[in-house]
Amino acid sequence: MLKVSNISFSYTSDPLLKKMSFSLAKGSFLALIGESGCGKSTLLKLIYGLHDLELGSIFWNDDSVLGPKFNLVPGMPYMKYLAQDFDLMPYVTVAENVGKFLSNFYPEEKERRVNELLEVVEMTGFANTKAQLLSGGQMQRVALAKVLALEPELLLLDEPFSHIDNFLKNSLRRKIFKYLKKKEITCIIATHDTNDVLSFCDEVLVMKEGEIIDIGQTEEIYRYPSSFYSASLFGEVNEIKWEENELFVYPHQLEMSLNSTFEVEVKESYFKGDKYLIESVFNNQIVFFESKYNIERNTKIGLKIKIDL
Numbered sequence: 001m002l003k004v005s006n007i008s009f010s011y012t013s014d015p016l017l018k019k020m021s022f023s024l025a026k027g028s029f030l031a032l033i034g035e036s037g038c039g040k041s042t043l044l045k046l047i048y049g050l051h052d053l054e055l056g057s058i059f060w061n062d063d064s065v066l067g068p069k070f071n072l073v074p075g076m077p078y079m080k081y082l083a084q085d086f087d088l089m090p091y092v093t094v095a096e097n098v099g100k101f102l103s104n105f106y107p108e109e110k111e112r113r114v115n116e117l118l119e120v121v122e123m124t125g126f127a128n129t130k131a132q133l134l135s136g137g138q139m140q141r142v143a144l145a146k147v148l149a150l151e152p153e154l155l156l157l158d159e160p161f162s163h164i165d166n167f168l169k170n171s172l173r174r175k176i177f178k179y180l181k182k183k184e185i186t187c188i189i190a191t192h193d194t195n196d197v198l199s200f201c202d203e204v205l206v207m208k209e210g211e212i213i214d215i216g217q218t219e220e221i222y223r224y225p226s227s228f229y230s231a232s233l234f235g236e237v238n239e240i241k242w243e244e245n246e247l248f249v250y251p252h253q254l255e256m257s258l259n260s261t262f263e264v265e266v267k268e269s270y271f272k273g274d275k276y277l278i279e280s281v282f283n284n285q286i287v288f289f290e291s292k293y294n295i296e297r298n299t300k301i302g303l304k305i306k307i308d309l
Ligand SMILES: Nc1ncnc2c1ncn2[C@@H]1O[C@H](COP(=O)(O)OP(=O)(O)OP(=O)(O)O)[C@@H](O)[C@H]1O
Pocket: 011, 012, 016, 034, 035, 036, 037, 038, 039, 040, 041, 042, 043, 190
């Protein structure tokens, strides 16, 4: 189990992470989400031991994570951290990069393992290509294979699919997360991509200005976000203020209704493939809802909130 207790950290005189505490069970996947610059990468680096904590402690089971002041080689041996810059050796092959941390003592076992991982990241055909000749997305896939090579107990991923095109992303994501579950590798993933979060992560931690503002099971946080900020990290959301009430409602939770007094005026329709996202106005507030069909600008439509959210 990972136990982060009361940690604080800053790069400058401004505090960045403020007394953060949470824990994560073995084998669980946690998504770190929050606006750019809120400290997600820094939190991953602290968990890995790349910076010294100012306050608090981080434990993986009974081992305390040590920063560079106390650890000659930064980074804890049973963890792997995939940074946004991939950290590949450019002049050696893909296979050598992936096998960098594997022992040469058992060459057949090493080759088998490298091939297995190249298969997971769908890079088998590039085994003998020098890393410098790869595209950004291919480099990212090799970097993923490399951090998996030694089967870490805790894997820390910083935007791991950001350079991978949509064509490949979905199947790759399914393969990687399935592999991690099978191996019971605990995983923390900093991401801006809600598809990483909703389908694959068991838990979500929402960060804002260096603090945890929501943490819990993914479905719970999605359905009952504590703020507009948390909800909007999952996509478009409406903050509907009505008399004394304030509600956070996703566009798919609204439906058209003939007799509703909640009447909006349509401003724009955005084609989304299987539906349109309609931008409308109600009491000077922007309201997004979904429609099967395009709706003309200035049309007045009654809406209601679906009972079964
Ligand atoms: N080595 C550093 N020295 C000084 N400031 C830094 C350093 N690394 C990051 N920062 C600053 O700390 C803040 C948090 O950065 P961090 O990369 O942790 O945020 P993030 O939430 O991961 O952002 P993003 O989503 O854009 O990747 C930012 O304001 C950043 O400029």
